[in-house]
Amino acid sequence: xxxxxxxxxxxxxxxxxxKQPALDGISVRIRRGExxxxxxxxxxxxxxxxxxxxxxxxxxxxxxxxxGRRMPQLAVLARVGYMTQQAALYPDLSAEENVRFFGxxxxxxxxxxxxxxxxxxxxxxxxxxxxxxxxLRTRCSLACALVHKPDLLLLxxxxxxxxxQLRVQLWDGFRxxxxxxxxxxxxxxxxDEAERCDRLGLIRFxxxxxxxxxxxxxxxxxxxxxxxxFLKLSEASSS
Amino acid sequence: xxxxxxxxxxxxxxxxxxxxxxTLGLLFGAPLVIxxxxxxxLRGGGDVPKMGIVNLDGGPLGGIVASTLERSKTVSASSMSxxxxxxxxxxxxxxxxxxxxxxxxxxxxQARVIAPEIHLEGSQPxxxxxxxxxxxxxxxxxAGQGGGIQFTPKITFLYGGPSFDTLxxxxxxxxxxxxxxxxxxxxxxxxxRERGQGTLERLMASPLRRAExxxxxxxxxxxxxxxxxxxxxxxxxxxxxxxxxxxLMAIAAVNLGIFLSMFARTxxxxxxxxxxxxxPQVLLAGIIFPISTEPGPLQALxxxxxxxxxxxxxxxxxxxxxxxxxxxxxxxxxxVLGFCVLVILAGATTLRRRIA
Numbered sequence: 001x002x003x004x005x006x007x008x009x010x011x012x013x014x015x016x017x018x019k020q021p022a023l024d025g026i027s028v029r030i031r032r033g034e035x036x037x038x039x040x041x042x043x044x045x046x047x048x049x050x051x052x053x054x055x056x057x058x059x060x061x062x063x064x065x066x067x068g069r070r071m072p073q074l075a076v077l078a079r080v081g082y083m084t085q086q087a088a089l090y091p092d093l094s095a096e097e098n099v100r101f102f103g104x105x106x107x108x109x110x111x112x113x114x115x116x117x118x119x120x121x122x123x124x125x126x127x128x129x130x131x132x133x134x135x136l137r138t139r140c141s142l143a144c145a146l147v148h149k150p151d152l153l154l155l156x157x158x159x160x161x162x163x164x165q166l167r168v169q170l171w172d173g174f175r176x177x178x179x180x181x182x183x184x185x186x187x188x189x190x191x192d193e194a195e196r197c198d199r200l201g202l203i204r205f206x207x208x209x210x211x212x213x214x215x216x217x218x219x220x221x222x223x224x225x226x227x228x229x230f231l232k233l234s235e236a237s238s239s
Numbered sequence: 240x241x242x243x244x245x246x247x248x249x250x251x252x253x254x255x256x257x258x259x260x261x262t263l264g265l266l267f268g269a270p271l272v273i274x275x276x277x278x279x280x281l282r283g284g285g286d287v288p289k290m291g292i293v294n295l296d297g298g299p300l301g302g303i304v305a306s307t308l309e310r311s312k313t314v315s316a317s318s319m320s321x322x323x324x325x326x327x328x329x330x331x332x333x334x335x336x337x338x339x340x341x342x343x344x345x346x347x348x349q350a351r352v353i354a355p356e357i358h359l360e361g362s363q364p365x366x367x368x369x370x371x372x373x374x375x376x377x378x379x380x381x382a383g384q385g386g387g388i389q390f391t392p393k394i395t396f397l398y399g400g401p402s403f404d405t406l407x408x409x410x411x412x413x414x415x416x417x418x419x420x421x422x423x424x425x426x427x428x429x430x431x432r433e434r435g436q437g438t439l440e441r442l443m444a445s446p447l448r449r450a451e452x453x454x455x456x457x458x459x460x461x462x463x464x465x466x467x468x469x470x471x472x473x474x475x476x477x478x479x480x481x482x483x484x485x486x487l488m489a490i491a492a493v494n495l496g497i498f499l500s501m502f503a504r505t506x507x508x509x510x511x512x513x514x515x516x517x518x519p520q521v522l523l524a525g526i527i528f529p530i531s532t533e534p535g536p537l538q539a540l541x542x543x544x545x546x547x548x549x550x551x552x553x554x555x556x557x558x559x560x561x562x563x564x565x566x567x568x569x570x571x572x573x574x575v576l577g578f579c580v581l582v583i584l585a586g587a588t589t590l591r592r593r594i595a
Contacts, residue, residue, distance in 0.1 A: 054444035074446045082444040088437030090251065092258040097251070104247035105445045128258065144441070 006065075007032045007152050007183035013052060013062035014206075022048040024206035025062065030185060030199075032151075035178045037197030038187040039230060045206040046187040047085060050154050053185070054082050067151055078107050081150035085157050087137035091130035095121055095140045098129060099147050106148035115147040118173055120166065134161040142170070146177070153177065155186040159193060171196050191227045202233055209233050240454075244447055248455025249462070252429075256463065266421055266463065273413075288366040290316045290373070291324040291336030298344020304355075307377040308337070314373040328358060328397060334366040335359040337374050347388060353378055357394045367396075412526040412550040414557075418464040418485055419492045419546060420517050426460060426496025427509040434500075449590050453583065457493045464489035480556050480563070487575045488549050494582035501589040520546040545578035 008030040015023040022045050030036045038046045051057040052064050055072030069076040089098050099112045116122045119139035129137060138161050146153055153174075159167045171193070174184055178198075186197065194200055195214055202209040202217070210217055210233050214226060221229035256263060292308055294301045308316040319327070324336040338356040340346075347353050357374055359367045371394070378390055433439040442452060464485055499516065503509040523530075523537060524546040530538055541547050552571030555561035561568045 051444075056440065056443055074448065077444060078446040080444070082441065084437050084440055086437045088441045090255060090438060091436065092255050093251065097254055101247055101251045102441065102445070104250075105244050105442065105447050107241070107243070107446065109243075 004068075005031055007067055008036075008053060008185065009063075009065040010049070010052070011063045011065075013049075013059040013064060015048060015052065015057055015059050021206050023052065023057075023059070026203070026206060026208050027062075028201055028208060028211075030183060032183050033178055033181050034198040035174060035184045035186065035196070037194045037200045038185065038203055039189075039194050039200055040187075040203035041234075044203045046203055047156055048206070049203070050082075050156050050185065050187060053152075053154060054080060078148065079151045081106075081145040081148065081153045083142055083145035083153075083155045083158055085160075087134075087141035089129045089137060089141055089144065092128065094126050094128050095132070095136075095143070096125035098140060099125075099143050102144040103147040106150075108148040111147045111149060112143075115143040118146065119143045120169070135163060135166070138162055139166070149182075151182060153182055153184045155184065157187055157189070159188075159190065167193070191225075191230070194226055202230060204234055240448065240451060245451050245455045245458065248447075248452060249458040252456065252459030253462065255429075256459075262425065266425075269417070269421070273417075287313065287315050288334040288369045289332065290314050290370050291319045291327060291333050292316050293321050293324050293336055293338040294318060295321070295341045296339045296343035297341060298348075300344040300347050301339040304337075304339060304377050308373060311373045311377065313369055316373070324358070328360055331360065333360070335370040337370075351388045353388055353390050353392075355392050357392045358397070359394065360397050412524075412554055415485070415488055415549045415553045416521060416524070416526055416546065419488050419549065420513075420521075422460045422464055422489050422492035423496045423499075423517070424510065424513065426456060426493045427500040427503065427512065428506050429456075430497055430500040431503060431506050431509055435505075449587055453494065453497065453586060453590070456497070457490050460493050461486050461489040464492075477556060477560075477562060480561075480568075481553065484549065484552050484556070484572065484575065487572070487579055491545065491575065491579045491582050494579070494586035497586040498582055498589055520544050523547070524550045526550055545575060548574040 006029050008028065010026060010028040012025050012027055013023050014021065014025050024045075026045070026049065028049070038049065040046050048057055052059055053066055053071070054077060055064075055074075058072065064071040066073075067076050067079055090101070093101070095116065096112060099115055100109075103109065103111055103115075112125075113122065116125050119142050121136065121139055121143060124132070124136065127136075129140060132140065138158070142155070142158055145155070159170060162170065174186070175196070178184055186193070188194055197214070199211065199213055200217055201211045210220065212220065217233070218224065218226060218229050221232045223229050223232060290308075292305045294305045296302070305316075305318060308314065309318075319336070321338065324333070324338070327333045328336060336358050338358065340354070340356065343353075343355070355374070355378075357371065359370060374392070375390065430439075433442070465482060495516070499512050500509055503512065523533070523541040524544055525541065530541045530547065533541060548571040552568055552575065555565060555568050555571065563569065563572075
């Protein structure tokens with residue numbers, strides 16, 4: 001069955017905000033256990049696509065299927081972790097209290113230690129979020145997204161403001177989670193991050209321009225650098 | 240509906256409050272300050288209490304106290320005989336009198352104790368307090384002369400008692416108002432914050448149902464609102480009934496806050512709802528001005544405001560000791576309950592629409 005293969009199936013989804021199309025009949029399939037990178041300029045529709053996966057955006061056309069369930073559906077959201085672009089936390093709670101809260105509303109009371117250790121914040125767990133630096137907030141926000149051990153992890157630009165060293169460590173962690181069967185969808189601008197994904201989807205004007213492994217995309221554009229490939233494919237589509 | 244998810248939200252709200260000392264201070268300090276101010280204001284305006292001085296003291300000190308009191312601007316004091324004073328107190332001509340016993344001077348000079356008797360009518364706490372203040376001030380001069388003199392007045396009340404003070408006079412109505420007002424403002428602001436800081440987006444991307452969010456909020460704020468009841472207020476009624484009414488008002492306020500927060504984009508805008516939603520209710524709900532003294536059209540308006548019934552209900556319970564068999568209390572509870580249902584529906588509807 002197709003649902004065993006794919007964690008996410010987006011079929012012809014369209015959504016406009018006013019007259020501006022944010023998603024223009026996009027179709028994407030993401031396999032279970034893969035790390036899928038969404039690449040595209042600001043306003044391309046990356047965030048709207050991710051939001052449609054958790055039912056925050058109701059498509060005008062098309063269907064969204066997540067972990068075998070037609071969205072919107074509440075129950076399946078317990079198996080999805082969503083990290084927003086902005087570090088969405090309660091500033092007057094401690095890091096630990098935030099992580100516990102988001103764990104609890106996803107039906108998981110424990111797991112806070114593991115999540116905080118994953119982002120290397122266990123020793124800072126008692127710190128109130130409002131006193132944390134931007135990078136630490138991002139890490140705490142990530143811990144909140146994966147505390148309930150989701151099957152599908154959606155990360156909207158997760159490593160903004162995180163120093164290179166930790167970014168490498170986080171990516172090692174993502175790869176480990178993927179190896180354990182977790183599907184990860186990550187949007188990014190950062191090309192060296194994109195290189196670490198199993199497959200990439202290039203998005204522009206709410207459409208999927210190109211899709212494939214890093215090597216496939218490079219060879220299709222006929223260039224060596226992913227950045228060049230991205231620019232070339234973008235130009236080709238708009239001309 | 241999952242109890243643990245609702246519980247998670249309630250717990251989170253209480254945790255946030257534990258950290259937010261300013262809001263907690265506001266929650267408990269503001270009502271006391273406003274009440275004190277209100278009592279003071281209503282007492283003022285030329286309404287200087289009349290009091291009597293009964294000076295039985297043979298020594299020099301009694302005379303000094305009496306003349307100090309007579310010169311006081313906060314009370315209108317005049318000398319009279321003990322029998323006269325007692326009669327006037329009972330007829331309501333004076334709000335109280337101070338009696339300086341025959342051994343007043345020797346006691347003050349030798350035993351260093353000033354022990355006047357102060358008799359108060361007591362039904363109007365504001366007036367009683369004016370008199371107590373004036374009397375104790377008139378002794379300040381004496382204490383200064385000797386130094387180390389103990390001031391131990393014996394105070395008796397004709398009505399009420401020492402525990403029935405200004406706070407109690409408006410307390411019943413005020414508790415309700417404070418719960419409603421503060422819970423409304425705090426919920427509206429808290430909800431706008433959830434939206435602004437992006438956590439509402441996260442809640443919506445979780446398995447939480449809207450009803451669970453609303454219920455979690457309701458429980459958290461209702462717990463806080465009920466803690467407000469520790470503000471000791473004169474109460475002759477059933478505490479459980481007060482809890483029920485308070486909880487209903489808190490629920491209404493939470494949902495009104497959620498509902499109206501949809502129409503504001505910033506916390507500042509939310510605060511601007513206060514003059515629109517709260518002030519008219521404060522003026523018209525009979526908290527300060529009795530509804531029966533309002534002009535006709537305003538009375539009609541008062542009769543459709545939910546806070547009117549809440550205030551009436553609280554007064555019925557706390558001052559008159561009403562129970563559920565009273566038809567007036569049944570009406571009060573019914574109206575407040577109806578209002579709750581209305582705003583819960585309104586809150587849930589707008590929450591759904593905004594997320595879509």
